[in-house]
Amino acid sequence: MQIRSIATALALASLLVASSLGTASAQSFSVLHSFGGSDGRNPAARLMQASDGNFYGTTSSGGSATDCPDQAGCGVIFMMTPGGAVSTLHVMTPAEGAQPSRLVQASDGNFYGVASRYGIGPPTGCGFTNSCGTFFRVDPDGTLTVLHNFGTTDPSWPTGGLLLASDGFFYGTTLTSVYRVDTAGNFTTLHLFDRATEGSGLNGPLVEGSDGSFYGTAFEGGPPSSCPDTTDGSCGTIFKIDNAGNVTVLHFFSPSEAFHPAAGLVLGQDGVFRGTTEDGGLHPSFGAGVVFEIDGAGTYSIVHYFDNGGYVPEGLAPRAGLLQTADGAFYGTASLGGLPVTSPDVAGTVFRLDPAGNVTVLRTFTGPDGRVPLAALFQGSDGKLYGSTFVGGANDLGVLFQVDPAAPLPxxxxxxxxxxxxxxxxxxxxxxxxxxxxxxxxxxxxxxxxxxxxxxxxxxxxxxxxxxxxxxxxxxxxxxxxxxxxxxxxxxxxxxxxxxxSVGPGPALVSLTLDPTTVSGGESATGTVVLSAPAPPGGALVRLASRNPLAAMTPLFVSVPRGDTSATFTVTTRRVRNTTPVAISASRGGVTLTATLTVTP
CATH class of the missing domain: 2.60.40.10 (Immunoglobulins)
Structure with a gap:
């Protein structure tokens, strides 16, 4: 969802400090342009290549700094030649909207898009004065025409961008609705979403399925639960909607698997949809995110977890949709994390996911080359991948970059x-x-x-x-x-x-003793484990257990230090009414030894 991603990225960017690149960059990657403010700042939407061969895109802020002062400019629409030369096509004004999303070129040769903020909607009820959003057309010469203002008779805050469907209409999302609009600005709200049963915080763009329905995600909503960052703990949904406005929820996310999808879906060559979440996974509280797949009937599964034992070498919190190329691989960006895991400078990745679910990292951003990528990738006619980072670069205002997926990894x-x-x-x-x-x-x-x-x-x-x-x-x-x-x-x-x-072989457990063997409740005893040989590098773990933890408690395990043959641990006891014998056990490599500690009143 563009609005939330931009706000989150601004907060994250303030915590990241750019540093030197150090090692020379891989030849497959190049920075094409660093934004400076007047030409735009903070790009957060996917690029597109038009019929003239040039690339077109938007920045979420920048341009005239006196306009939209709460975000340092309303945003810029720009053009980039295949050689990487960037020029400003149009500078947004408050009346035209702010935070423009990705552009779509229609058959008339013009570009169409939405802006999430400002416009000339009613001055109240949209969170900011004059900030409901717009639907606009811009011609190749840069002349922009507002075709619709959101928030007047329909919901405000358009998100994520437009889909030009096979029926010739544009389809898009606001935070709470799906709409249809034509090139003349004739606008219809297809469906207002119920937060608890269908979702809220819809992400654009939608994707059209082979059945003619449109598929999308909602960042939050669904049944109240325990997912973070939402007022009711809701986790988000995956839905489909037909052109008559009938909605079917295909999946409710939950805190036990993955949650908070922040981008739309992509339809794979196999007819299955794939997407990302920015939270959840193997360790839901850590929230590294996942790649998931779902078919039109709602059969859902997780394809890849970004969490690797608490580390994020492949990236953290993917907030952009995926791109599939002709070889069947999917490409995407993650907004944080990267390689190597010990570096404090990692600030997002470009990754490749093969059909088997294996991920390779094509690029880790470190600051001068960009940081915090939020936009999906686009494959140009030259086969290369084009994208942007929200911040970083020469002025820390974002960059445009190019990655060659055909180039071998180092x-x-x-x-x-x-x-x-x-x-x-x-x-x-x-x-x-x-x-x-x-x-x-x-x-x-x-x-x-x-x-x-x-x-x-x-x-x-x-x-x-x-x-x-x-x-x-x-x-x-x-x-x-x-x-x-x-x-x-x-x-x-x-x-x-x-x-x-694997467990073992290593030195075997040969002895378990307790001293003393009888204690009064509330006192402690010392246990000793002995191995058959010195512990290897990293030490040797011995699992401990008590048959009656209400009377006597042990640690979960004790570690015999490297080079030693024994280690001690403490058994704590509680007061008891009657004399209570408690079996204390130590286990290692299939061997379990037991000793008895007697706890007296």
């Missing part, structure tokens, strides 16, 4: 042999580059998403002229098998593979 592959290790065992990792390393060698960043399960170096250097290098990855003590995703990257572009750390 890292061609990452493998481990063996792929499964136990604690204390080492696997050999091999990084292979797409081309020989330069004269000074090539440093490859290694990102470990579970340092509690495996130990590996932060970098590995491929020698000059070579294409590969090896490194060691050592398994640490785990209580249950751990599948660890490891990334190899150069200049924030990289890929991943998995290494499994």
């Amino acid at each position: 890292v061609a592959s990452l493998t481990f042999d063996p792929g499964v290790i136990g604690e204390g065992q080492t696997s050999t990792g091999t990084v292979t580059l797409s081309s020989p390393a330069p004269v000074r060698g090539q440093v490859v960043d290694l990102s470990n998403t579970n340092p509690a399960a495996v130990s590996l170096p932060a970098t590995v250097t491929v020698p000059a002229g070579a294409t590969s290098a090896t490194f060691g990855a050592t398994g640490l003590s785990v209580l249950s098998p751990a599948v660890v995703k490891v990334f190899a990257s150069v200049a924030g572009a990289g890929l991943s593979t998995e290494l499994t750390v």
